[in-house]
Amino acid sequence: MISILTTYWPDFVEGLKYTLSASVLALIGSLIIGLIFALFVINPLKPLRVIGRIYIEIFRNIPLLVVAMFFYIVMPQFIPHLDGFTAGTIGLIIYTSAFIAETIRAGIESVDLGQMEAARSNGMSYIQAMRYIVLPQALKIVIPPLGNQFVNLVKNSSVLAFLAGFDLMYQGNLIASTTFKTTDTYLAVGLLYLILTMPLSYLMRYLEKHWSTGAAE
Amino acid sequence: MSMIEFHDVDKYYGKFHALKDINLTIERGEIVSIIGPSGSGKSTLLRTINGLERISSGKLIVDNFDLADSKTNMNKIRKNVGMVFQHFNLYANKTVLENITLGPIKVLKKSKAEAGKDAYQLLGLVGLTDQAAKLPSMLSGGQKQRIAIARSLAMKPKAILFDEPTSALDPEVIGDVLEVMRKVAKQGMTMIVVTHEMGFAREVGNRVIFMADGQIREDSYQPQEFFANPQDSRAKEFLGKIIHNS
Numbered sequence: 403m404i405s406i407l408t409t410y411w412p413d414f415v416e417g418l419k420y421t422l423s424a425s426v427l428a429l430i431g432s433l434i435i436g437l438i439f440a441l442f443v444i445n446p447l448k449p450l451r452v453i454g455r456i457y458i459e460i461f462r463n464i465p466l467l468v469v470a471m472f473f474y475i476v477m478p479q480f481i482p483h484l485d486g487f488t489a490g491t492i493g494l495i496i497y498t499s500a501f502i503a504e505t506i507r508a509g510i511e512s513v514d515l516g517q518m519e520a521a522r523s524n525g526m527s528y529i530q531a532m533r534y535i536v537l538p539q540a541l542k543i544v545i546p547p548l549g550n551q552f553v554n555l556v557k558n559s560s561v562l563a564f565l566a567g568f569d570l571m572y573q574g575n576l577i578a579s580t581t582f583k584t585t586d587t588y589l590a591v592g593l594l595y596l597i598l599t600m601p602l603s604y605l606m607r608y609l610e611k612h613w614s615t616g617a618a619e
Numbered sequence: 620m621s622m623i624e625f626h627d628v629d630k631y632y633g634k635f636h637a638l639k640d641i642n643l644t645i646e647r648g649e650i651v652s653i654i655g656p657s658g659s660g661k662s663t664l665l666r667t668i669n670g671l672e673r674i675s676s677g678k679l680i681v682d683n684f685d686l687a688d689s690k691t692n693m694n695k696i697r698k699n700v701g702m703v704f705q706h707f708n709l710y711a712n713k714t715v716l717e718n719i720t721l722g723p724i725k726v727l728k729k730s731k732a733e734a735g736k737d738a739y740q741l742l743g744l745v746g747l748t749d750q751a752a753k754l755p756s757m758l759s760g761g762q763k764q765r766i767a768i769a770r771s772l773a774m775k776p777k778a779i780l781f782d783e784p785t786s787a788l789d790p791e792v793i794g795d796v797l798e799v800m801r802k803v804a805k806q807g808m809t810m811i812v813v814t815h816e817m818g819f820a821r822e823v824g825n826r827v828i829f830m831a832d833g834q835i836r837e838d839s840y841q842p843q844e845f846f847a848n849p850q851d852s853r854a855k856e857f858l859g860k861i862i863h864n865s
Contacts, residue, residue, distance in 0.1 A: 521710070522697060524697070527694055535710050
């Protein structure tokens with residue numbers, strides 16, 4: 403395994419770069435879109451609730467590979483030059499955002515209703531009450547489950563391999579098929595994924611601890 | 620113009636008739652106690668006044684705003700009508716000082732310095748100046764409720780609604796909260812208080828409303844007289860039970 407790692411190190415680094423870029427982009431994108439759809443499903447306006455629910459249920463219940471393939475195969479008919487990396491990252495964002503929306507929704511709903519009522523009675527608009535009072539409390543609650551989503555996201559980014567996304571898994575496949583040293587190659591790939599995800603897990607655990615002692619209820 | 624006017628107001632929760640044909644006018648400066656058995660619609664009535672509950676039919680005018688009109692901006696009413704809750708509902712993610720200053724800064728667009736100065740004055744009024752930097756979770760129930768009153772006062776409202784402000788408190792701290800409410804009453808604030816504190820209703824309030832089954836059964840401008848000699852049969856029964864229990 404060591405010899406595979408040293409011989410093909412530049413390829414692995416290339417793969418890590420793509421995996422990391424896709425993960426970071428998808429993390430930011432799915433957090434923003436997830437938050438938006440979470441705010442939709444808890445909205446007093448029914449049309450927004452319905453739209454939010456439909457989005458979440460559809461993308462939560464379709465396999466990631468199918469979502470990603472859709473963007474890779476179908477979308478280029480409308481948007482030319484959509485490469486595998488972009489299509490895969492969009493797929494990842496959309497798939498993950500459905501789970502994140504559901505997680506954030508649960509967090510918002512676990513904040514006592516009295517907090518919203520107090521803020522509204524204080525003269526704040528719905529948006530102000532959400533922004534200053536409810537969301538900060540909800541996001542704190544949601545840190546541990548969001549951490550799990552982010553770790554899953556890094557692992558799920560291996561779907562890019564199917565779309566010629568140049569990620570770690572894609573490089574691994576190439577190396578395995580050239581050298582026929584499949585065991586060593588996939589062991590190395592697994593190790594590199596661990597190196598990416600383990601610190602993330604620890605970081606999330608640290609944040610969880612730090613936040614819950616810092617400004618807990 | 621009166622502060623609050625109910626005209627033939629009804630409120631339904633599904634089929635449940637929570638408020639029945641409410642007609643009530645409250646003038647500025649009145650201190651109104653609303654009493655009655657649980658489930659009588661007291662809190663519902665109170666919560667319609669700042670739009671936390673919508674009325675089903677009738678007319679409700681608060682501070683010259685028509686609450687049944689969907690074009691009415693509720694935030695404008697709430698800016699002028701404060702509310703104190705049974706379970707305090709202090710902002711859990713904000714310090715005591717921020718709880719008091721957030722509304723003035725975000726809604727009244729006051730500067731942080733000005734809001735802070737006002738807040739310290741109010742902390743003095745409720746006797747909790749030394750707690751300014753703490754989070755609500757570190758306070759006792761009585762302290763929380765005094766902060767909630769200060770938060771409400773910071774908006775310089777025209778009226779404050781109190782929804783059973785002492786019901787969740789330990790008996791030995793109820794006096795502190797009532798003391799603060801007396802001070803607020805002395806400043807001439809319009810106060811509508813849903814309460815089980817008959818002492819407050821009798822001595823501080825200048826009007827008592829007795830509710831049962833979603834209706835106003837008795838409305839008296841002489842609290843002493845009402846408690847000594849209630850006219851309505853349900854009021855007699857209710858007060859009889861309370862006196863037996865205490």
